[in-house]
Amino acid sequence: MKDFLDDDFLLKSKTAQVLYHEYAKQMPIIDYHCHLPQQQIYENTQFENISQVWLNGDHYKWRAMRTNGVDESYITGDKPDREKFRKWAETVPYTMRNPLYHWTHLELQRYFGIKEVLNGDSADRIYDRCKERLGADSHRVRGLLAQMNVKKICTTDDPIDDLAIHRSLKADPSFDMGVFPAFRPDKAMEVRDVKQFADYVAKVEAVTNVSVETFSDYLSALKKRHDFFHEQGARLSDHGLEEIYVEEYTEQELELIFQKALKKELLSELEQRKFKSAMLVYFAEWDHERGWVQQYHLGALRNNNSRMLSLLGPDTGWDSIGDFSQARALSKFLNRLDGNNRLAKTVLYNLNPGDNELMATMIGNFNDGSVAGKIQFGSAWWFLDQKDGMTKQINAISNMGLLSRFIGMLTDSRSFLSFPRHEYFRRLLCDLFGDDIEQGELPNDLPWIGKVIQDICFNNIHGYIDWPKP
Incomplete structure (x- = not known):
């Protein structure tokens, strides 16, 4: 019987132990999607x-x-x-x-x-x-990060954020870890609550010093923020969506919808979907123009308990897996961008495990050979961020794509103590490869397989993002 959480935790074979201890363990961490409060990093709380x-x-x-x-x-x-x-x-x-x-x-x-x-x-x-x-x-916070060998972090930031903390961190000569913003425009396209949307537009006006009277004005102001984020080191965007929206629309329709929302007039479900469809396309085109990586977190059914939402607000634990139909809309969205040569590097995350194979095959439709692993099936997310969920996600990529080009793990966390999740992932990864070697399903070529594991742990994501020059 093994001891609980010993040095070979999750590593069931000798080969897995060698792969982890000699290849995976030493690799630094790039946490390319998290919700860490950068204020606490700056203050070294x-x-x-x-x-x-x-x-x-x-x-x-x-x-x-x-x-x-x-x-x-x-x-x-x-x-x-x-x-x-x-x-x-x-x-x-x-x-x-x-x-x-x-x-x-x-x-x-x-x-x-x-x-x-x-x-x-x-x-x-x-x-x-x-x-x-x-x-x-x-x-202190910076020490906690250093203990886990964290080299780069990408936070999650609203377009109206001033990014002052990011600028201060960049200017701090005593801090050599990269902390980069990521453009998260969910509120900029959410017109379900028109009062909140109108208030948001006013904040966009204030931060950009642009008078927003038309939909075109709104796009110009948001594009200004996108450019500003790029200047401050952002190289990724992120969207948290139930599903991808791909309704057909005209510019005239978008203007009418925008004007209704500004006047706080309720929008129909179709009008909301048309507006979101258009915004997703504009954001994606800007990402391509700048050479960014775009991320789509799909499938969460949020704020299910209205009583507790009213008491505690969002992001307090009342969300679950949704059963949205993803394939056709996702295909149409990516195909539109690809057909116009506007498809940026893309990471797709799903929350419903029933969509694993869907995502693993969808990425292959748009990997065009221009970049290794251009379209990615992102790491097991949220409720799937556990042993079974990660194993299934890894196996789906292995069976239907190239696991060797996978960009690996992230924490998606608000806690500075979450980085052992990278270790957890790496141990599972090494155990899977080790088992295949032990069973004769892969050759006993530890230098090559060790390199593949190191790529998944660090090298792939390090090369995937066009990081700003120091």
């Missing part, structure tokens, strides 16, 4: 305790605590940090076979050297040990 860095904003843990019967006052409420941690510690034993159980103990080991299992009995001891370690300079 020192957290007072483990609850502040571990529980604040982590809706994965929040959902588990609620399922375990923990009152909301210990989750998003005003209970003291130590009491919140105790409630999480009491929940952890019930998370067995959920990825949270592995992640929790990996993070305690990697950042704090704690190998004790977390539960109600160990909660106070572990809380105090973490608090002591967090008091050291090595466990």
Whole structure:
């Protein structure tokens, strides 16, 4: 019987162990999609305790605590940090076979050297040990990143963000890690709530000093922001969508829809879809013009619990997998861009595991040989970011594409303690390759397969993005 979370965790064969320890483990990390607060990177924040860095904003843990019967006052409420941690510690034993159980103990080991299992009995001891370690300079935010060998991070930023923190980080001679913005224009195209949209347009006017009276004005203002993001080092965009929108539209229709939205007149479902369809095309064309990578996160059914949404707001743990039909619209969208020679490098993420093979084959339709791995099936996302989900995603690429050209893992996280998820992915990857070698399904060519693994871990994403020059 193996020890829990030993050095060969998830590595079932000797070959897998060699692949991980001699090839994958040493590779740096590029986290090309996350939600880390860059303000805390700039300030090199020192957290007072483990609850502040571990529980604040982590809706994965929040959902588990609620399922375990923990009152909301210990989750998003005003209970003291130590009491919140105790409630999480009491929940952890019930998370067995959920990825949270592995992640929790990996993070305690990697950042704090704690190998004790977390539960109600160990909660106070572990809380105090973490608090002591967090008091050291090595466990300020920048130290936490350095411990995991993080070299580059891409945050997620609204077009109206001033990116002042990104500029300050770039100008800081004491900080040599790359922190880059990514253009996330979801609010710029969301016209379901016309009051919120009209308010957003006013903010676009203010930040661009452009008077927005027509749809053309609006596009000009947003293009100005896109250009500004490029100047500040952005080389990626990102969209969080239920599905791709591909309704037919005319410029006259778009102007009428835009004017209605500005007047806060409710739009029909078809009008909303036409507007979103057009905006997606414009954003994609700008990305191609600038040589960016565009990302599409598809399939989340968000804010299902209206009662809790009204109490706590979005991104607090009330989202789930949706069952949207993706194939035909995605094909039409990519084909339109490709036909006009406006298709940028593209990463597609799906949330419904039933769409794995769909995505793995869709990318092959538009990989035209101009760039290795131009269109990517992105890493297992959100609810699929676990052992089974990652394995299925890796196998789908392997069976229907070229796993060797995959750009690998990201955290998609708001926590500075999430980077062992890269290790988790790398161990699974090495175990799959190791098993194939042991079974005689792949040659015992460790130098070549080790190189492929290193490419997936780091080299592919490093070469995929046209990073700004230092």
